[in-house]
Amino acid sequence: MEMSDPETIRFFKSLYWEYQISDENISTIIELGECNGITRKNLLGRVLKSRRWYEIKKILSPELLKEALSDDVLNTLFPKSLSQKYYYVREVLYH
Numbered sequence: 001m002e003m004s005d006p007e008t009i010r011f012f013k014s015l016y017w018e019y020q021i022s023d024e025n026i027s028t029i030i031e032l033g034e035c036n037g038i039t040r041k042n043l044l045g046r047v048l049k050s051r052r053w054y055e056i057k058k059i060l061s062p063e064l065l066k067e068a069l070s071d072d073v074l075n076t077l078f079p080k081s082l083s084q085k086y087y088y089v090r091e092v093l094y095h
Helices: 007-013 023-033 042-050 051-057 063-069 080-094
Strands: none
Touching: 007 023, 007 051, 023 042, 042 051, 042 063, 042 080, 051 063
8 A cells, every 4th residue: 555545644643633634744744754743653663552353454555564573663562462462463474
């Protein structure tokens, strides 16, 4: 799925329901890694914390999925049981 797809932008914007964030800012975060203090690491962490696996697989590109399952993102998850779940997913997918 293309990152500029309206469904994809809506998906990512819904993660930040408490902020007014534009479609352009979402695209910038995804493409460049940061915009207005929101980082791609934070965005991917929110994806893992708040969405079901089938949604995550549908929306994230293979590159973003691999980044989402990186130590850098997984170490930010709480509770730790959630990060352990995704460490297992990473093990199954990439080893």
